Amino acid sequence: MKNIGLIICLIVFISLKSQVSFSQEKVSSKQFSDSTITLYLDLAFYFYKKNVDDSVDYYFQKIGTIVNYIIENKNTVDTPRIVFLIKSLDDANNYYQYKRESFEQVNNYLSKQLHLAEVIGRKDLLAKINRRFGISYEIIGDYKQAIKYYRKSLSLSFSIGDSLRAAYTYIGIANIYKNWGQNDEALLNYRLAYDIATDKKDSMLISAAAVGLGNVYGKKDSIQTALSFYQESLELEKELNNSSAMALALNNIGGSYVSLGLYSKAKTQFLRALVWSKKANDKLRIDLILQELGDVYISLNDFDSALVYLQKALRLSRQIKSKKIELACLNSLSRLGKERGDFKSAYQYLNRYQQLKDSVFSEDKFKEISLLETKYKTAEKNKQIQLQKKEIEARNLKLEQERLIRFVIIGGLFVLFIIAIYMFIMYRHKRRANILLSKQRDEITNQRDNIQQQKQLIEQIHRQVSESIDYAKRLQQAVLPDEHILHINFNDSFVLFKPKDKVSGDFYWWYHTAGETIVTAADCTGHGVPGAFMSMMGITFLREIIVKNNVFQPNLVLTNLRNEIIKVLDQKGSAGEQKDGMDMALIRINHIQKSLQYGGAYNPLYIIRNNAHKLILKGGEELQPISKYEDFYLFEIKADKMPIAIYQRMNDFTLIEFTLLKGDRVFMFSDGYADQFGGPKGKKLKYKAFRNILLKSSKVSMLEQKEFLEKAFENWKGENSQIDDIVVIGIEV
Secondary structure (H helix, E strand, O other), X not given: OHHHHHHHHHHHHHHHHHHHHHHHHHHHOOOOOHHXXXXXXXXXXXXXXXXXXXXXXXXXXXXXXXXXXXXXOHHHOOHHHXXXXXXXXXXXXXXXXXXXOOHHHHHHHHHHHHHHHHHHOOHHHHHHHHHHHHHHXXXXXXXXXXXXXXXXXXXXXXXXXXXXXXXXXXXXHHHHHHHHOOHHHHHHHHHHHHHHHHHHOOHHHHHHHHHHHHHHHHHOOOHHHHHHHHHHHHHHHHHHOOHHHXXXXXXXXXXXXXXXXXXXXXXXXXXXXXXXXXHHOOHHHHHHHHHHHHHHHHHOOOHHHHHHHHHHHHHHHHHOOOHHHHHHHHHHHHHHHHHHOOHHHHHHHHHHHHHHHHHHHHHHHHHHHHHHHHHHHHHHHHHHHHHHHHHHHHHHHHHHHHHHHHHHHHHHHHHHHHHHHHHHHHHHHHHHHHHHHHHHHHHHHHHHHXXXXXXXXXXXXXXXXXXXXXXXXXXXXXXXXXXXXXXXXXXXXXXXXXOOOXXXXXXXXXXXXXXXXXXXXXXXXOOHHHHHHHHHHHHXXXXXXXXXOOOOOHHHHHHHHHHHHHHHOOOOOOOOOOOOOEEEEEXXXXXXXXXXXXXXXXXXXXXXXXXXXXXXXXXXXXXXXXXXXXXXXXXXXXXXXXXXXXXXXXXXXXXXXXXXXOOOEEEEEXXXXXXXXXXXXXXXXXXXXXXXXXXXXXXXXXXXXXXXXXXXXXXXXXXOOOOOOEXXXXXXX
């Protein structure tokens, strides 16, 4: 029977060798197939089971040869075959990582996968491979490289909407920060993973993130918070029926109770964890829990039970060759002897502990040296790759320079030939050109004199226009009222007035009489000189209507002003007629009754109240705030959708009245502030942002609020030009 088995193995081996030879011919002739790759994989795993590592290396190298060919000949292989090859290399990575612990080889094959994924531009595969790179570097302790690849994977995952892979990557980043002792950064990344997992309702991922959060909170001595996350993990793993994960969660809960000094509760959780570990046949976890139970029984003064569990743990740790747990058992047994007064036993176990510790230290040092050697080889290989790239670039540069020199020589000769022909032609025309040149020189002299005269005329006109505009500015400033009237009659106030040009189409005006103050802010059609003429016309008519004719009610003032504007501009409402006019908010405040009347033509009125979330109008209508900041509420009194000009709708303006409270702030304004373009995207500020600026600055005085508004406007505008005139009036009752 042995001879027959040997013959069968020999036949299989010869058959395989012949297939390999055939496959090698295919590769060299650039005609390989999926079956070739599968054959190499089968051979690699055949020798893996036989523990023939050299042969495993050989067949994985054969797959590597195929990869190198594809990278060099990008356009000769179809995408599905490259995807198949990338997945095949996962087997090589797993073998070198888990069986051989050769991270130099792991990174070598990961690099090949990365190049293949770049050839076909598959972001999902690039995200997966970069994350695997991060895991590899994390295992060997090169955390900076691990973070680099994790962040690449994170960016790629989000770019394709793969938030679950991003969440697993966040956990990898969090693990590194935890190992670095940067608990706040670890918490942040675990929390990001936890939030994504919760949103996606992925129980396994939620549990993993919860365990990470519990571990960090445990390190920060927030044991109760840690317990809540461990408990959440336990409940999720129960639903998933994951025995191993349930054992881990119970083990963590038990450890938290030990930290709190609740040893009876810790014992209960460890015993439950032991049951689930046995169901999962997780011997390492069983050993760890037996040792932890021994420690808990020592703390409960149940020395007999402690001895039973610690001896079981010690035997199992030797059986599974876990020297770290064996060390913990020897240390606990020494402690147990000391607690029982058996100092001989305590000394013996302590002596064995020290001997084993020295041995483990030597092994750890050997592993550390091996890891450093792996890092060194990886770094050297990267340097070699970079050196080869530089040599290739140098050769290509030299060839390019030689081609350039040949081109320059040939091109130079051709250019010289053309220049010679050109100079000959130019020589023939030169004499004729000199004659024309003399005539043209005289014409140019005459033109220059004319241009100089026109320039002087333009400068004179510009100077006259500038002087006229400056005079118009002085006129406009002369008709605008003095702010001291507001300061005298109100608790506090400000006027923010920023013309776009020297003169403004926006204006403000007020009048005080017999315990009442009338205030308005208006926005005329246009800006600059045309707008200024409209604003002076508006102020003139307001004086006539209010001061001369004693019309004080806001809605009637607006109606009379509209009639005057229509009359003086001779507006008929015909098609194509210029739509000149103004938008306005006008208020009348009775200082004795503490009441406010308002009329508006397109421009609304804002009221900001402190600790009051409603405003009741005369007639019983209750207004709700449209914005809020801390204890400040902003109410909007809407205007009629009609301008002070002829319009398709010529209804009477509405009168709105309500009672003011002490500390109320009243704001009137044009649209220039909210319509300003700026910010990082060059968009309009808009009214919502304007309201927020008013609310956030309501705590300070009106003068400080004005400065706050100016600063916010300039920050938003940045390098952009101001697009319109601005007026904002603020009054505090």
